[in-house]
Each structure stands twice: as C-alpha cells, then as structure tokens.
Amino acid sequence: xxxxxxxxxxxxxxxxxxxxxxxxxxxxxxxxxxxxxxxxxxxxxxxxxxxxxxxxxxxxxxxxxxxxxxxxxxxxxxxxxxxxxxxxxxxxxxxxxxxxxxxxxxxxxxxxxxxxxxxxxxxxxxxxxxxxxxxxxxxxxxxxxxxxxxxxxxxxxxxxxxxxxxxxxxxxxxxxxxxxxxxxxxxxxxxxxxxxxxxxxxxxxxxxxxxxxxxxxxxxxxxxxxxxxxxxxxxxxxxxxxxxxxxxxxxxxxxxxxxxxxxxxxxxxxxxxxxxxxxxxxxxxxxxxxxxxxxxxxxxxxxxxxxxxxxxxxxxxxxxxxxxxxxxxxxxxxxxx
Amino acid sequence: xxxxxxxxxxxxxxxxxxxxxxxxxxxxxxxxxxxxxxxxxxxxxxxxxxxxxxxxxxxxxxxxxxxxxxxxxxxxxxxxxxxxxxxxxxxxxxxxxxxxxxxxxxxxxxxxxxxxxxxxxxxxxxxxxxxxxxxxxxxxxxxxxxxxxxxxxxxxxxxxxxxxxxxxxxxxxxxxxxxxxxxxxxxxxxxxxxxxxxxxxxxxxxxxxxxxxxxxxxxxxxxxxxxxxxxxxxxxxxxxxxxxxxxxxxxxxxxxxxxxxxxxxxxxxxxxxxxxxxxxxxxxxxxxxxxxxxxxxxxxxxxxxxxxxxxxxxxxxxxxxxxxxxxxxxxxxxxxx
Numbered sequence: 283x284x285x286x287x288x289x290x291x292x293x294x295x296x297x298x299x300x301x302x303x304x305x306x307x308x309x310x311x312x313x314x315x316x317x318x319x320x321x322x323x324x325x326x327x328x329x330x331x332x333x334x335x336x337x338x339x340x341x342x343x344x345x346x347x348x349x350x351x352x353x354x355x356x357x358x359x360x361x362x363x364x365x366x367x368x369x370x371x372x373x374x375x376x377x378x379x380x381x382x383x384x385x386x387x388x389x390x391x392x393x394x395x396x397x398x399x400x401x402x403x404x405x406x407x408x409x410x411x412x413x414x415x416x417x418x419x420x421x422x423x424x425x426x427x428x429x430x431x432x433x434x435x436x437x438x439x440x441x442x443x444x445x446x447x448x449x450x451x452x453x454x455x456x457x458x459x460x461x462x463x464x465x466x467x468x469x470x471x472x473x474x475x476x477x478x479x480x481x482x483x484x485x486x487x488x489x490x491x492x493x494x495x496x497x498x499x500x501x502x503x504x505x506x507x508x509x510x511x512x513x514x515x516x517x518x519x520x521x522x523x524x525x526x527x528x529x530x531x532x533x534x535x536x537x538x539x540x541x542x543x544x545x546x547x548x549x550x551x552x553x554x555x556x557x558x559x560x561x562x563x564x565x566x567x568x569x570x571x572x573x574x575x576x577x578x579x580x581x582x583x584x585x586x587x588x589x590x591x592x593x594x595x596x597x598x599x600x601x602x603x604x605x606x607x608x609x610x611x612x613x614x615x616x617x618x619x
Numbered sequence: 620x621x622x623x624x625x626x627x628x629x630x631x632x633x634x635x636x637x638x639x640x641x642x643x644x645x646x647x648x649x650x651x652x653x654x655x656x657x658x659x660x661x662x663x664x665x666x667x668x669x670x671x672x673x674x675x676x677x678x679x680x681x682x683x684x685x686x687x688x689x690x691x692x693x694x695x696x697x698x699x700x701x702x703x704x705x706x707x708x709x710x711x712x713x714x715x716x717x718x719x720x721x722x723x724x725x726x727x728x729x730x731x732x733x734x735x736x737x738x739x740x741x742x743x744x745x746x747x748x749x750x751x752x753x754x755x756x757x758x759x760x761x762x763x764x765x766x767x768x769x770x771x772x773x774x775x776x777x778x779x780x781x782x783x784x785x786x787x788x789x790x791x792x793x794x795x796x797x798x799x800x801x802x803x804x805x806x807x808x809x810x811x812x813x814x815x816x817x818x819x820x821x822x823x824x825x826x827x828x829x830x831x832x833x834x835x836x837x838x839x840x841x842x843x844x845x846x847x848x849x850x851x852x853x854x855x856x857x858x859x860x861x862x863x864x865x866x867x868x869x870x871x872x873x874x875x876x877x878x879x880x881x882x883x884x885x886x887x888x889x890x891x892x893x894x895x896x897x898x899x900x901x902x903x904x905x906x907x908x909x910x911x912x913x914x915x916x917x918x919x920x921x922x923x924x925x926x927x928x929x930x931x932x933x934x935x936x937x938x939x940x941x942x943x944x945x946x947x948x949x950x951x952x953x954x955x956x
Contacts, residue, residue, distance in 0.1 A: 305922075442775070594927045
C-alpha cells in the first residue's frame with residue numbers, strides 16, 4: 283500500500299517535492315496540496331503534472347471554479363481543515379520560514395500531530411521557536427518528526443549525526459551553513475571585489491534575495507545552529523541564545539590579510555561547549571570548511587571517530603526536496619517494518 | 620537487556636572496539652573474544668580492562684593455564700566453536716583482510732549467519748570475494764550484515780548512501796579512500812619531495828607499513844571500490860573488475876605541472892556508469908577531493924541532491940572501532956524496535 287502525504291505550502295520547495303515524486307517510483311501518494319490561495323484533494327492520488335502546471339499558469343494549485351464537482355469539494359478548505367480532515371499518514375510542511383513567531387507552520391505542525399499525522403518539514407520557524415514543545419507533542423501522539431531539510435538543503439547533517447553516527451558522542455559542530463553568504467565570500471576571495479559588488483552579482487544570479495538581510499546578517503545560519511543545538515545536542519535553546527555577526531562589514535582588505543597567511547574568510551556557525559555562535563572566521567585554505575561557492579559543509583567533531591565532514595548543495599528546490607523525500611522514505615520504511 | 624557480542628580477531632581493531640565499549644555506557648556485553656592463540660568466554664560479560672591488559676602482556680586474550688577453572692572451559696575452543704556454540708546476538712569479525720581468498724573471516728561470517736548471529740565486520744576480504752553469497756546467507760537466516768568499517772575507517776560512506784540518502788538514486792562515487800596514499804601524496808605536494816622520501820616518512824610515522832604495496836599499489840582502494848559497487852550500486856563484481864593503477868610512479872615533476880594549473884594529484888577510486896577504476900588523478904585545489912593528510916573523502920553524485928561529500932579519518936583503531944560500534948548500535952536499536 284502507498285503511504286499518503288499532504289503537501290502544505292506549494293512554493294519552490296513544495297513544488298520540488300512534487301517534481302521529485304514524479305521522477306521516482308516510490309510508494310508515495312499525494313492526497314492533498316494546499317497553497318495560500320486554495321487546496322486540491324484527491325484520495326486516489328493527485329495528478330502531480332497537472333497540479334504543477336495549474337500552479338504555474340494560475341498561481342494556485344486549487345482547481346478553477348469551472349471544474350465544478352472537484353472544486354466544490356475543496357472550496358474553502360483551509361490548510362488546517364486538510365491536515366485534520368483528509369486521511370493521510372505524513373504532512374509535509376513547506377510554508378515560508380518565520381523565525382520570530384514560528385509562522386503558520388507552527389499551527390500546521392501542531393494540528394498534524396494532534397490528528398495523528400507524522401510530520402516532515404523544511405520550515406525552520408516552528409523548530410527555532412517551539413522545538414521542545416513540538417517534540418513532546420510528537421512523542422505524546424506517537425508520531426515521527428523529521429526535519430533534515432531545515433539545515434543545509436541537501437546536506438544531511440542532522441540524520442548523519444543522530445543515526446549514521448550512532449554511538450559517537452558529538453563534541454562540537456562548526457559549519458558553513460548558508461549558500462548565499464558562501465557564494466558572496468567566495469567571490470570576494472577569488473576576485474578581490476567588495477561586499478556590495480559580490481552581493482549585487484549574487485542578486486542578479488538569483489542566489490541572494492532583493493532583501494538579503496536574513497542571509498547576510500547571519501540570521502538564517504543562526505536558525506540552523508539553534509536547530510542543530512536542539513536536535514543533535516539535546517539542548518533547549520532559541521534564537522536569542524546565539525551570538526550573531528553577519529558578513530556585511532567584511533572588506534577586500536580583510537581577505538588580502540587572510541590570504542597572506544594562507545587563510546580565507548567564511549561565515550561559520552558553531553556549537554562548542556554549550557556556546558552558540560555565528561561569525562566570520564579565518565579558515566586555513568586546506569581545511570574542509572574552506573569549501574567554495576554555494577556549497578554547505580558541516581565539520582562534526584566526535585568522541586571516537588574524530589572529525590567527520592558532510593557537505594552538499596545548500597539550497598535549491600530539488601535539493602531541499604531530496605532531503606524531504608529521504609525523511610518521508612525513512613518513515614515509510616519504519617512503518618513497513 | 621544487554622545485547623551480547625563476540626569479538627573475533629583481537630588486533631588493533633578488535634582492541635579498539637573493546638576500548639570504545641569501556642568508554643561508553645551502551646547496553647552491549649562482550650561474551651567472547653577470540654584471537655589467533657586462544658579464546659576467552661564469559662556469559663556474564665568479559666572484564667574488558669583485564670582482557671586488554673592480558674593481550675598486551677601475554678600476547679593473547681586467552682587466560683593462562685594457571686587460572687584453572689575458567690581456562691579449562693575455553694581451552695582449545697576455536698573461533699568457529701565460539702561463533703557456533705556461545706550464545707550471543709552479534710559476531711564482530713575483525714581478523715586481518717585477505718582479498719584474494721577472503722581469509723578465515725569468510726568461514727567466520729558463514730558460521731555466524733548459520734548459527735543465527737548478526738554480523739558486523741571491518742574485514743574487506745569476505746566482502747570482496749563473496750559479497751553476494753554472504754548477503755544471500757544473511758537474508759536466508761534473517762540476520763543483519765553491516766560493514767561500514769570496511770570502507771574509509773570513520774567515514775560513514777556506505778550507511779550514508781544507503782540510509783541517510785534514502786530516496787536519492789546514486790549516480791557515481793569518486794573517493795580518496797586510502798589514508799596512507801593520501802598522506803604520501805600530500806607530502807609530495809606540500810614539500811616537493813620524491814615518492815620514496817614521502818613513503819619513508821610515512822613508514823617512520825607508522826602511517827605506512829614495512830611492505831606498503833597493498834596501499835601504494837592501489838589494492839586497498841580497489842577493494843573498497845568493489846565493496847561500494849556491490850553494496851551501494853547493487854552490482855556483483857570482484858577485484859578483477861577494477862582497473863587499478865597505484866601511486867609509485869608519480870614524480871615531483873608531475874606535481875609541479877599540476878600545481879601550475881591549480882591542481883593537485885590524488886589517488887581516486889571511482890564508480891562511474893558501471894566502470895570501476897583506481898588511478899592517480901588531477902584534482903582542482905578547491906575541490907573537496909583535494910583534502911589533505913590521512914583524511915578520506917567520498918564525493919557522491921546523486922540524482923536529486925546533487926553532489927554530497929562525506930569525509931573522515933581513514934584509519935586508526937579507535938576510528939574504525941567507531942564505525943563498528945555504530946553498526947552494532949544500529950542492530951541493537953532495530954532489535955529493540
């Protein structure tokens with residue numbers, strides 16, 4: 283039997299999940315998709331190609347009014363209605379991140395656990411704001427809560443630490459965790475250009491957003507550090523527990539000085555002896571953290587295995603979708619026994 | 620209840636496992652240890668500190684004849700007797716690798732599955748020679764077969780590919796998979812010295828063996844490529860299916876030329892479109908595979924997630940033991956449900 287999932291939030295990541303599912307032959311059936319303008323529900327499995335096309339052409343996944351029967355069924359259904367009322371096993375939460383309040387994703391996840399759904403998410407907000415509460419809710423309802431996609435796109439740092447490295451006490455983590463910052467710093471290092479120049483270039487390429495502050499001020503990296511601290515180190519911390527410095531003050535001169543000593547500069551998020559920090563740091567050129575471009579990399583210091591590094595593309599809808607898919611399949615395999 | 624294990628082979632890796640278990644509080648009880656000169660068995664759990672001390676002082680883990688009662692019980696017990704006759708759940712096979720015949724490890728693993736034991740091993744030989752047969756035997760007896768420690772010491776490439784990256788079709792793998800070769804090549808690159816000089820240095824430091832051929836001729840890397848091909852790509856290949864070139868012919872001049880183009884030289888094992896190859900290769904300096912020292916790194920090209928890299932210390936008894944321990948704990952967790 284196929285496992286049934288809902289996709290709540292149908293932006294780049296949600297569409298990436300649908301796209302990845304179309305390309306694979308896994309026993310996963312999408313029975314509901316919700317975006318900010320409407321919903322589509324089909325217990326027999328939604329036609330993903332049509333759903334993606336409809337989203338592209340009309341701006342929403344919801345069926346147009348002319349498609350009477352089907353549209354009437356789902357007209358006015360909210361995300362919470364779908365999560366609570368449509369039979370399925372896994373709710374995929376892919377709405378935009380709001381790390382101040384947790385955003386609508388927080389209520390989606392609560393409703394999912396209360397309705398007996400497992401949760402897989404790429405949304406950092408709920409995890410930064412209410413990690414402990416959500417884990418408790420998952421436990422109480424005997425459901426799984428997986429969120430590999432929240433940290434570093436395709437780079438599987440969380441599941442690697444908690445599962446593949448089982449038996450290894452993790453001592454500390456340092457990471458290049460934001461692809462936008464890493465792209466900007468790599469260009470400054472390679473070409474000797476100013477921060478403003480490299481940022482403009484990243485914006486032209488779609489690597490940085492028009493308002494780049496969440497990335498360049500270190501906020502996104504700090505959110506990931508909070509998630510790693512809570513999920514890998516078993517801490518109970520929030521955004522305010524991180525000491526955060528961004529990359530906006532770094533000058534071409536700093537790079538020149540670093541270069542003279544065989545170093546480069548990276549925005550490093552770290553968890554070390556209970557202290558959470560995000561700041562630009564000198565990194566030796568032959569160190570794994572000197573990785574360039576939009577790549578992300580985590581350097582995980584373990585008690586027995588020494589240093590383990592894990593790297594991957596830090597963003598992109600298909601890459602993030604791949605992390606969601608791995609989490610879905612993990613649950614599917616555990617349920618199958 | 621504790622899970623009961625035997626340790627068959629008590630060299631550097633076997634002792635590393637005992638050492639790691641002494642440092643941790645996991646529910647794992649060692650009920651038998653066998654080395655080439657004898658065995659010790661204790662259903663209540665072997666005192667690991669004494670066993671390690673005895674091995675250091677007498678050259679064997681077996682109890683001396685004077686310790687009558689206990690010694691009498693195990694006198695003359697072979698590894699096969701212990702595997703078949705002593706009650707336990709997991710057999711840890713850590714005897715030396717023989718990739719031509721599979722060595723004694725092959726019969727140990729067969730006996731273990733036939734006796735209803737799960738198997739965790741660091742021994743490449745049986746996997747290179749009889750992978751398909753052993754997997755079939757494991758399946759038939761409904762036992763687990765785990766061998767993360769066979770490839771790259773602490774670097775968890777196999778379980779990462781098969782479990783953490785579930786849902787991602789793996790397209791190709793390229794890896795720096797031998798710490799000894801990587802150390803030699805890193806020294807040649809950094810210092811401009813000859814192969815012979817760097818090898819001598821590695822031998823002095825205990826990084827290369829007196830007879831370094833298994834490492835420097837690429838044999839060890841090829842064995843790991845065979846194991847990855849069989850376990851990650853589902854192939855059914857052996858050592859003869861790999862095209863192997865070692866590092867003994869590389870000159871300081873080659874490094875000079877590589878440097879001029881911003882490259883270095885690494886011994887790369889690769890699996891690409893069904894072709895298995897080990898050979899020195901030019902690698903750009905900012906590429907993850909340019910990693911230096913005794914570090915190992917695998918670059919895994921996936922369909923959805925793009926390139927994922929995983930790195931770790933390539934050898935060392937504690938590091939290899941950590942991979943064995945992760946595999947034991949994986950089985951322990953699955954058994955516990």
